Amino acid sequence: MSTMTMAKALNAGLRRALADDPKVLLAGEDIGRLGGVFRITEGLQAEFGEDRVIDSPLGEAGIVGTAVGLALRGFRPVVEIQFDGFVYPAFDQIVSQVSRMRFRSHGRLGVPMVVRIPYGGGIGAIEHHSESPEAYFAHTPGLKVVTPSNPLDAYWMIQQAVADDDPVIFFEPKRRYHEKGEVDVEAEPLPLYSARVVTPGTDATLLTYGPMVRTCVQAAVAAAEEGRSLEVVDLRSLSPLDDEAVFASVRRTGRAVVVHEAVGTLGLGAELAARIQQECFYELQAPVLRVTGYDLPYPPSRVEDGYLPDLDRVLDAVDRSLAH
Amino acid sequence: MTEPAGTTATDPGDVPVQLLAPDGRRVDHPDFAFTGTDAEIAAHLRDMVLTRRIDTEATALQRKGELGLWPPLLGQEAAQIGSARATRDPDLVVPSYREHGVAWCLGVDPIDLLGTFRGTDMVDWPSRPDGFHLYSFVIGTQTLHGVGMAMALQREHRVGNDDAAANGAVVVYFGDGATSQGDVNEAFVFAASANAPVVFFCQNNQYAISEPTSLQSRIPLYRRAAGFGFPGVRVDGNDVLAVQAVTTWALERARRGGGPVLVEAFTYRMGAHTTSDDPSKYRTRDEEGEWGARDPIARVKAYLLSVGAIDQAWLDDLAAESEALAERLRAGCLALPEPLLADQWSNVYATTPDRLVRQREEYLAYEASFAEEAR
Numbered sequence: 001m002s003t004m005t006m007a008k009a010l011n012a013g014l015r016r017a018l019a020d021d022p023k024v025l026l027a028g029e030d031i032g033r034l035g036g037v038f039r040i041t042e043g044l045q046a047e048f049g050e051d052r053v054i055d056s057p058l059g060e061a062g063i064v065g066t067a068v069g070l071a072l073r074g075f076r077p078v079v080e081i082q083f084d085g086f087v088y089p090a091f092d093q094i095v096s097q098v099s100r101m102r103f104r105s106h107g108r109l110g111v112p113m114v115v116r117i118p119y120g121g122g123i124g125a126i127e128h129h130s131e132s133p134e135a136y137f138a139h140t141p142g143l144k145v146v147t148p149s150n151p152l153d154a155y156w157m158i159q160q161a162v163a164d165d166d167p168v169i170f171f172e173p174k175r176r177y178h179e180k181g182e183v184d185v186e187a188e189p190l191p192l193y194s195a196r197v198v199t200p201g202t203d204a205t206l207l208t209y210g211p212m213v214r215t216c217v218q219a220a221v222a223a224a225e226e227g228r229s230l231e232v233v234d235l236r237s238l239s240p241l242d243d244e245a246v247f248a249s250v251r252r253t254g255r256a257v258v259v260h261e262a263v264g265t266l267g268l269g270a271e272l273a274a275r276i277q278q279e280c281f282y283e284l285q286a287p288v289l290r291v292t293g294y295d296l297p298y299p300p301s302r303v304e305d306g307y308l309p310d311l312d313r314v315l316d317a318v319d320r321s322l323a324h
Numbered sequence: 325m326t327e328p329a330g331t332t333a334t335d336p337g338d339v340p341v342q343l344l345a346p347d348g349r350r351v352d353h354p355d356f357a358f359t360g361t362d363a364e365i366a367a368h369l370r371d372m373v374l375t376r377r378i379d380t381e382a383t384a385l386q387r388k389g390e391l392g393l394w395p396p397l398l399g400q401e402a403a404q405i406g407s408a409r410a411t412r413d414p415d416l417v418v419p420s421y422r423e424h425g426v427a428w429c430l431g432v433d434p435i436d437l438l439g440t441f442r443g444t445d446m447v448d449w450p451s452r453p454d455g456f457h458l459y460s461f462v463i464g465t466q467t468l469h470g471v472g473m474a475m476a477l478q479r480e481h482r483v484g485n486d487d488a489a490a491n492g493a494v495v496v497y498f499g500d501g502a503t504s505q506g507d508v509n510e511a512f513v514f515a516a517s518a519n520a521p522v523v524f525f526c527q528n529n530q531y532a533i534s535e536p537t538s539l540q541s542r543i544p545l546y547r548r549a550a551g552f553g554f555p556g557v558r559v560d561g562n563d564v565l566a567v568q569a570v571t572t573w574a575l576e577r578a579r580r581g582g583g584p585v586l587v588e589a590f591t592y593r594m595g596a597h598t599t600s601d602d603p604s605k606y607r608t609r610d611e612e613g614e615w616g617a618r619d620p621i622a623r624v625k626a627y628l629l630s631v632g633a634i635d636q637a638w639l640d641d642l643a644a645e646s647e648a649l650a651e652r653l654r655a656g657c658l659a660l661p662e663p664l665l666a667d668q669w670s671n672v673y674a675t676t677p678d679r680l681v682r683q684r685e686e687y688l689a690y691e692a693s694f695a696e697e698a699r
Contacts, residue, residue: 004694009345051478051479056517059387059506059513059514061506061507061510062468062471062510062511062513062514064468064474065467065468065469065471065507065511066469066471067472067473068469068472069468069469069470069471069472069473069474069475070476070479071472071476071477072457072469072472072473072475073480075479083456090455092462092465092507093465093468093507097460097469099464101458102671102672102673102674104446104448105446105669106448106671107670107674108448108453109458110674116653142672144673165675166673166674166675187331193677234396240679241676241679243678243679290336
């Protein structure tokens with residue numbers, strides 16, 4: 001057991017993946033000599049060589065497209081997209097090629113690739129550096145989409161994603177990179193595509209993931225001071241969704257509030273609300289509410305604190321849910 | 325002020341490499357030679373004739389409503405046979421969607437090509453599971469996959485070995501229109517950066533549906549390679565001997581570790597872009613006639629007859645073989661199994677997630693409800 005940041009946990013997880021399987025390769029912009037702009041791959045090129053930790057030319061479609069060719073030859077590429085807003089040049093390769101190679105080849109060809117994307121706001125960044133594009137990928141059959149919220153999950157989930165035979169879009173909440181947590185490298189990890197109850201509660205369920213898990217846990221602590229018991233569920237996997245864990249929690253509490261940074265319209269909250277009302281209709285005490293980024297392009301960073309869901313907006317939604 | 329170099333100048337390389345003139349005469353070239361025998365040339369003729377027969381039969385099947393669409397290769401037989409016959413194991417071949425002649429040379433059963441155009445299948449070649457990648461329909465996307473495969477060959481230590489037979493390279497096909505795509509340009513950058521063993525084989529058939537090559541590029545396409553830092557060669561794409569000679573050189577260079585090459589096969593799409601296209605709207609009869617006189621098959625036949633390597637009886641046998649192949653294709657097309665929607669859930673993921681399993685069950689129950697109503 002040791003204490004480390006999510007950044008270090010990801011680094012340790014990638015190191016172990018590289019050490020465990022010689023077919024694992026890393027590729028991306030600045031990931032080699034520099035160790036990545038967030039230093040997630042620091043030291044890995046020195047340890048595993050330039051053939052396995054590849055500094056790529058600056059082309060996201062090129063990074064993902066060449067990784068398809070490598071994967072088709074049996075390698076397991078883990079590519080880094082430097083920032084969330086830069087994934088779109090690779091969108092065609094991911095959605096039209098990576099996601100459906102297995103389908104178009106009768107299952108003969110797979111693309112066991114991980115696309116790592118630092119995502120989300122809250123770091124005072126300039127334009128295109130604070131996006132939450134997860135719904136685009138969760139909408140695409142053939143892709144899996146996961147996001148850790150803490151160092152322990154980061155350490156294990158990156159290794160589990162690398163080991164998966166399907167392509168995994170791996171969203172890393174960049175504003176949580178430097179928050180510390182306990183990491184037990186010997187523990188038996190949870191299955192990758194399962195949600196986890198982070199904080200048990202009885203009055204309402206907060207369904208969230210990635211950077212908003214911490215926010216929701218803080219909301220639960222604040223609510224407890226007012227005598228309200230909130231359950232926080234960290235979804236961890238956005239595709240597939242762990243439906244049973246979601247339904248079980250909502251059936252217990254009768255109320256659900258979905259919290260994410262991404263814009264609300266057609267986001268994960270919309271999908272969750274639809275599934276919950278279909279499966280838990282008679283257990284619901286209130287409509288499913290959503291606390292999300294507003295339906296705007298990501299705004300200037302000086303107003304991002306108001307744009308992003310925070311403790312107060314979450315508690316406000318809880319109040320409205322409980323008032324029903 | 326004069327124009328900077330490289331924008332207006334002509335270059336000796338603009339004249340395509342040619343080793344067999346349209347009238348069937350062998351011609352010399354200072355840099356490239358075809359070293360094969362007349363028997364090998366006769367084998368190329370057979371490949372080209374059979375490929376054209378497959379193509380015309382598939383077009384006919386579309387006209388009869390048996391295929392939804394077909395992209396004909398008519399006129400590009402030499403570019404495809406010459407380049408494909410330059411490959412060998414462990415080379416990897418990555419096609420676009422018109423490479424029916426390449427598929428033929430690599431041993432793909434032509435019936436396998438029909439499923440995707442009949443709507444009975446996605447794309448897959450059970451007859452050739454390795455070495456010939458799936459057709460790609462997004463323009464230029466496959467060039468990046470080819471570069472990635474070439475990077476894989478480097479990591480598998482299949483490049484630059486003293487034992488030349490152990491070395492391999494990738495040849496990836498695309499067209500003149502694709503050269504405007506970002507993916508193709510990124511493929512050039514990534515291949516050059518990695519010095520990857522890949523031959524970019526561009527069939528410049530003069531048209532991207534209706535758009536002429538002049539709309540894509542102000543300079544001959546082969547010259548684009550220079551800007552990316554690797555050689556480009558323009559070859560007469562209707563000359564199977566020149567295509568094979570140039571592609572053999574490019575592949576050997578790549579296998580040795582010399583890096584990428586762009587080959588521009590200067591050819592002509594004698595037919596339509598696809599069976600849905602109408603070329604009379606954008607090109608003239610005169611132009612089609614000019615290119616018709618440069619038919620890739622006619623010149624090989626003329627050469628082989630002139631040297632006595634084949635005779636009319638040989639051609640008659642080939643015609644009979646062609647007809648038999650066409651008949652097999654027709655029957656094979658009609659016999660392609662109808663797909664079931666119920667099977668489509670199987671290969672979305674390596675392990676089908678529970679939600680998809682349930683969705684399929686719901687679909688089956690819904691379908692079954694009609695059978696119960698009918699009872």
